[in-house]
Structures are given as C-alpha cells and as structure tokens.
Amino acid sequence: MINAGDTAWMLAATALVLLMTPALGLFYAGLVREKNTLNTFMMSIAALAVATVTWALIGYSIAFDGDGSILGGLHNAFLHDVGLEPRANSTIPHILFFAFQATFCIVTTALVSGAVVERMRFGPFLVFAALWSVLVYAVLAHWAFGGGWLISGGTLDFAGGVPVEMGSGFSALAAAIVVGGRKDYGRQALLPHNTVYVLLGAGLLWFGWFGFNGGSGFSVGAPGVLAFTNTLLTPACTLGVWMILDIIRGRQATAIGAATAIIVGCVGITPAAGFISPMWAMVLGVVAALPSYAVIILRPRFRIDETLDVLAAHGVAGFTGILFIGFFAQKGWNGVSDGLVYGNFDQLVDQVLAALAAPAYAFGMTFALLKIIGAVTPLRSTTHQEAIGMDETFHGEEAYPSGEGAVLVMTEPRAKQDDPRVATPV
C-alpha cells in the first residue's frame, strides 16, 4: 500500500541527496588550486551522468534484486519491473525507491574523485566512474542494503557506512596509490584556493544529509525521524571537538578544519543514524572526530597523495560509525537490536565483520580496476599538462577568466576573410 506521507517525504529526500553531489563538487573545488577548479568540480558533475545511467541499466538490479549473498540478480536490469506499485515491504513506489538509491550511487562515485584530482585524465576517470559504480558501489550496496550477506547476517547499516563511506574512503586510498601523487606533492605547498567554497560546500552537504539519513527509513516513521535528528546532533559535536583540537594543536580554529569536521560528523552518524539514541549520537560526534583528525595530521607524512582526505573523512569516520553501533545500538530506540553495552555481544561481531570486509573489498576491487584501465590507457596527464592545469587541458575553460585580450572567433568564416581586423591575432 502506497502511503502519501511517506512518498511525499521520499520525493523531497531524493532531491536533498541529489544536491549533495554539486555540493561535494563545490567543497572539492575550493580545496584544489585555481587552475584545477573546473576539472575537480566536473568530476562530481560527471558522476551525475555516469552513475545515473549505470545505476538504471544494471547497478540497481545488482544491488537490490533478490537476496543472493554476494550479488543481486538481473531481473531489474534496464529498470525491468521497476514501476509505480510499491516495492515489497515498503510504502513508496518502487521507482521512487530506485531514484532515492540512485542519488546515493552518484554521490559515492563523486566522492572517490577526491583522491585523484589535479592529475588524473578526464576520459579515463569517466570510464573508471562507470565501472566503479557497478563493480564496487552496487556490490557493497547489495551486501549492506539489498539482502546480501552482511544485512542478512545481522550487520546494521542505516544509511551507508559500508557502501558509501567505507566504500569510497578505501577505494580512494587504492586510487591514490595506483594513479600516483601530483608531480610537486611533498616538494611544494599545494594550497586550497578558495576556503569559502569549502565551507559553503560542507554546509550544503550537511543540508543534503538530512535527506540522506532521514530518508533511509523510507517513511515518516520513527527510524527516519530519529536519523534526521541525529544528523543534527552528531556533526555539531564533531565540529565543536574539532575546533577544540585545532586550538590545542595550533592555537587557532581553522575554517577548513571546521568544514572537514562537518563532513566527518555526518559520515560518522550515517550508519548509526536510526539505531542509537540522541545522546549516544552526541557521544559519537565526539568519538568520530579523533581517529579522522589523527589520520589527517598523519597523512602528509606518507608518500601517498590521497589528495582531499577521502580516507580520513569518509573511510575512517564510516569505520568508526559502523563499530559504534556494535556498542551502543539500543532496541528501545531502534526496535531492532541492542549493542554490547546493552548486553548483545553478537551485534559487535556483526559490525566488526562489516568493518573488515567492506574496506578490503573496496580497496582490492578499485586497485584491480584502475590497474586494468591503466593498462589500456594512461591514467595520468603529462607533467606539462599538470603544470598548466587540468581546466585548460581537459575542458578548454578557466574558472576565473579575465577576458582581457580575448578575441571573439566569428562563427561565419566569411567575416574572418572580409574583416582582417578580426582575423589578425593580437
């Protein structure tokens, strides 16, 4: 039976989650150098096209058709039998469920780009995004959401700690290793060019996250409402703790640190959103800040140029959130299961299993996938292209063109011949 209230909320939630992808593009674009602004943003924008198409053609079916332990079936491929009638055990149209899940696949695919910005060629990235969205995201989504071995074994993952957060974070690590670092990484200061974008992007991501977590109850019932509220509480606590850590470490609360903290908090609560009480959600906000902060501090000491800290912000915080459920899940709030603190040790075992399996699969599959693509075509731009920037190299545009000295090229060839002033280069 379709429920009007549930459907109305899920329509809105789907749109909220879709906003997260351009928000992520803005966040990432601010973190790179001026000459790579558009390319970085375009990697997220491209995911809107690539991942939507792959999701509709095959990804959705692999993730959500049937309850095979490793992979779903192909019955829903090409959206076969995905119609207006409600999906089994739900109160919203099947096609709306598909669209909501599609927005998750899109933003997750975009997330991985953070590891390879400023040097990866755009064409190979598109190929990678298409294959990754099916071979990594759809498979992990099946494990955690679609009836695969994790969810059927009892692992709790409310809104995507497994496929979205650990899936993107550990894939990002593999991608950074295979593609290699930027040419000047570790030798020159490669600084963010617009911190205002970073803050605005983080704010818009948080806004979208209310649909992401709040919609993952698929109804206007209790789990969704709890998840929605926890999405306010956890990131707020992470943000507070992060500023304190910044002040302790460097005497100043940094703006980029604050933006990062918002993401870390949102990621931390993602798997746990509908399973823990609001007070534990606040504790999670505090706890989640620590390992991610540590990884961000340590990362520049390693040779791996995981450029925009996808591993720290998503992989590590997702890992923290998944494990947190094993301790502090509360049946009184979620109606499903208790964690260790409430006397259920088995829940922690299930969570540990997910926290080991998802990173291993994401890392291994992404590593192999990029090696294969790299054997066919170079993944990296040339040193010269990297020097002049990705925007000019792959898009023929600049983020901030001055327009000075630019000559309009006439569309009619006759004009060029008749008027030598137009034809003559400056």
Add this chain to the structure above:
Amino acid sequence: MKLVIGIVRPERVNDVLRALYKAEVRGITLTRVQGHGGELERVETYRGMTVQVGMEDKARFEIAVSDEFVDPAIEALCEGGRTGEVGDGKIFVVPLERVVRIRTGEEDNAAVTPVGA
C-alpha cells in the same frame, strides 16, 4: 646596478624561485601579469561563444642587483623558466640610476645587497 626583469610562465614560478635562491639572489618582486609573445593561440569556449585567448597569464620578476649578480640572476631565470616551448618568456636588463633602502636610507649597492649577506 641593473634591474633584471624576467617574464616567465606562472607554472614555472616555483622553479625560478628555487634557482634564484640557489644563486643567492634574494631581493625579488613578483607580479602576475598578462602578455603575449608570439605563442600559438589558445581557444576556449563558453556556452557556444568561442574566443581566442590573446593574452596569456605570465609572472614578472623584478630583481634589482649589483653588477656581479646580473649574470647569476639571468641564468637562474633561464634555468627555472625554460620549457623549450614558445612562450617561455623574456628577460630585460635595464640600468638603474639610484636605489634607496627605505628602512635605513642606505643607497645604491648597499641598498641592493640583502641584509646579512
């Protein structure tokens, strides 16, 4: 005393700086400029409007040096700025009439010699 003006590619600025420091040339002014020196036209498209970018972004170094540092400065600019492609830039050397260090009132060679050198 000479004023050495070097116009180089912006993406080579860090290499030029490194070469200048290695040559112990330390008094440097850097400006972002736009210029054109005969390189091939670059074409960009914005919503169907195609433009030839006539002016390329360049970086301009201004380095005031005593006579014995003229050649090291020029060599550093060449070494750091050269890619071999058209558009690597130019170096102009012009005589300096007078130099004053504002802080101390020192003039000429004393003023272009870095503190502590």
